[in-house]
Amino acid sequence: MTLRLHDTATREVRDFVPLEEGKVGIYVCGLTVQSEPHVGHVRSAVNFDVLRRWLSASGYAVHFIRNVTDIDDKILTKAAEQDRPWYNLAYAMHAELTKALASINVLPPTYEPGATGTIPEMVELIEKLIARGHAYVGEDGSGDVYFDVRSWPTYGELTRQGIDDMEPAGDADPRGKRDPRDFALWKGWKKETEPESAAWPSPWGPGRPGWHIECSAMASKYLGPAFDIHGGGVDLRFPHHENEQAQSRAAGMPFASYWLHNAWITTAGEKMSKSLGNSLLVPEVLKRVRGIELRFYIVSAHYRSHVEFSFEALDEAAAGFRRIENFLERVGYASTRPTGIEEMTAEFVAAMDDDLGTPAAMAVVYDLVRDGNRALASDQDARMHARHVEAMLDVLGLHPHDEAWAGAGAGDEKLTSAVDVLITALLEDRATARADRDWARADAIRDRIKAAGIEIEDTPSGPKWSIDNAG
RNA sequence: GGUGGGUUGGCCGAGAGGCGAGGCAACGGACUGCAAAUCCGUGUACACGGGUUCAAAUCCCGUACCCACCUCCA
Structure with a gap:
């Protein structure tokens, strides 16, 4: 049985074949560090953390890169509103993000590059695109550089859209664009409104990177011109991932082999109101349930399924998880934590190999818990059941004795x-x-x-x- | 206008032609001094209307409603 993954580019679940045997390179679009992370933000991180753990357990050496966008329009705007330096806001929110992810046992990536640390590579990439005739300097003297979408014949292929069917951006600043769909690779410094600290030198004058170019630069710097998996939230398919792929390929790089996108998590059918929004911040949610229960709630749903967040469903999930914990308590945990695929049942492995079927995998766990409890009720040995359960929880990042949960809450x-x-x-x-x-x-x-x-x-x-x- | 996804029992949530995933809740039973925990049992679920088929929640056609993206977004 081999791992199969749903690839957005082909819209089908297909066998995963790495570029290099035994190794996997993954790039995941992380967050723009402009505010505290809420439950929706961390879902993506949990989903890809499960992927990463499953690949490791399957025997791959995983190189996992997750970036943070630490300079962009929103950061500048919010920092100005709060009357603080933009870099202070980004730094503080980055710290919040790290804390939130640690509290739900998301493993640190192999490396977490930031946009501001990769600017020379971006400049180099933009120069290459200009040289190849796929990018141009805006003709209005703004110092902006744009990607020329009409110059790239397959533009739109990732999301199957034709350029002429796309709605031209109504509110986009047209400064010097040849086509309204052209997107910024480099944004010239606006002296009057932007701090000097947010501008870096470039052949086109001081400025800062456009949003999409950073990921192309970081992915190729740390994973090479071709790598295996690129992940992110569904909302990033277009324009972000489409643009990343177009500019990378236009610069001569094959880029990602598989595109994985996690679905949205929304709140009880309503737009996120201010009060509800605040109550969904990770630390707020963790006042109600433990980190392991929040993670269980996220992992119980398939990563490509839309989840309607509700506290009722969260409480239910927490109650369900306690049943699994109770079983392990009753049997007693193994002295050394069982890990590895050989400790898991074939049904579980098959569920995970099928595009990370965590709901089916959890059903397997519950079946084992029931069988184990039944064995216990008739004075039979349930330690084997417990071993399987422990190994399976472990690979999902849900082992109750994981060090990650120590010191959290009542610990x-x-x-x-x-x-x-x-x-x-x-x-x-x-x-x-x-x-x-x-x-x-x-x-x-x-x-x-x-x-x-x-x-x-x-x-x-x-x-x-x-x-x-x-x- | 374009692209993609969805509608499953009281609730959450899988599945993708044929035997009712799983969880939460509820009810009955076992166990218990009573509970709790655990086990056993109890459900004629697939938006609507047609069609294909021996067989449709699953495939096809149509309808309704919902959601996401179309240059701020996990």
Whole structure:
């Protein structure tokens, strides 16, 4: 069984064949660091993190590049509104992003280049495009450089659109463009409105890069002129990815072999209002559920399916995930964490190989949990079930004992051991009451503990307590 | 106008010609002092109208509604 992936360029699921055996190069468009990341932003990161982990588990050496756009119109506008330097805003938001991704166990990429660190490569690429007759300097003296879409016969091929069918941008600044669909490779510095710190020297005068050129430059710098997979959100297909491909190929690079796009996550059928928008910021959501539960919610849906975000669905997912955790708690975790495809069931591997079928893969996990629980109920050994479950959760970035979750939420060890002492004392009182068959007193103790947000579970080996996450 | 996607049980969410993915919730049962956890059981779901087929949620034609992108966007 080989991995099959849905390629946007061909609109079909096809066998994944790497350019070089045993190795995979992936480039994912990260975020423009202009505001705090919300749930929608991190979905993309989680989806591609799963891809990356699955490729690693399948035996590939993965080179994973995810960029950040740290200079653009929006950053300049927002920074000006907040009366702070643009680079300070970008830097601070980049830190927020890193924190948010770490809180849901997204592995750091091999490298995370920023646009501002790749400007010489972009200038070089633009010069090549001008030399080849695919780009021109704006004739209005603005210092802008544009890509000439009419000069590239296959422009529009990624999204199957003809140039003449495209709606000309109504609000685009036409400064010196030959065709309204031409896009900026380089934006000349606007002295009156833009800070000098946002301009870099170039053969066309001071300025800053256009949005699309950065990814072409960064991808080829770190992955080479041809690489395996390019990913991003659906909204990036056009214009961003179309433009990236056009300019890269026009400069003589084959560029990406496969294009993967994750679907949107929206909020309860409404436009994101300010209050709802704020409540969807990652730290806000993590006040309600744990990071591992948020990640589970994202992973449970297929990456190409549109998800309608709701707190109800999030709570349901969290409740479902706790069932899996409970099973592992009951069996007891393996002393060393089981990893590797050989520890997973064939059904799980087949589901993942089929365009990362995480919903089907989760169904396999649930089936194993039920079988394991059943074995436990009849005093049979369920450790093998648990091994499979652990390995499968691990590759999805959902292993409860992953270091990534340590220190998050209720994980403070000193606090936990302090609570343990107190609860244990109360449980001893309850045990005494139960031995005396004083049910009223026993239940009163349990109710008091429950009121503090702690769930008591009587097991053959005595009562166990856990934080009631559903509360 | 162009391009792409969607509509599945109370809810979430897979599947893509033939045996009801899975989860959450609900109800009944087992276990329990009572619970919790767990297990067992309970559902005649595929927007609408036609068609193809021995067989359609799945393919074809049409209709309705929804969403995304068309130079700010994960």
